[in-house]
Amino acid sequence: MAALAGTSARAEDLGRYDGAHLYRAYCASCHGADGFGDGPVASSLKVEVPDLTRIAIRHGGRFPADQVRRIIDGRETRPPHGTRDMPVWGEAFRTATADEAQSGRRADHMITLLVEYLRSIQR
Numbered sequence: 001m002a003a004l005a006g007t008s009a010r011a012e013d014l015g016r017y018d019g020a021h022l023y024r025a026y027c028a029s030c031h032g033a034d035g036f037g038d039g040p041v042a043s044s045l046k047v048e049v050p051d052l053t054r055i056a057i058r059h060g061g062r063f064p065a066d067q068v069r070r071i072i073d074g075r076e077t078r079p080p081h082g083t084r085d086m087p088v089w090g091e092a093f094r095t096a097t098a099d100e101a102q103s104g105r106r107a108d109h110m111i112t113l114l115v116e117y118l119r120s121i122q123r
Helices: 002-015 019-026 052-058 065-073 089-095 100-120
Strands: none
Touching: 019 100, 052 100, 065 100
């Protein structure tokens, strides 16, 4: 019961976050505070951490929101990385919610917030 209460409290806390908060909590350690790929963990990884402010530039000026969503939720892996190095946050967001009926909606909402935040930091 205590574990369930902890899970519910975490989900409630996450539900109050906006995209920038979620980014700082889940992405900045690798991708850096500003999204440049220079987070404190980046140098210890075997793969180069991408600059997330240049996603649109790498896609001919168009921000590929659907692809970014698939990467965050784990439906699309990056071939150069081999096995999945980046945590699959879609699954983490789903398990952070004790109520099964809400878990998918909450995870989708949090991923949308992250995708929109990433869109907002494009150069």
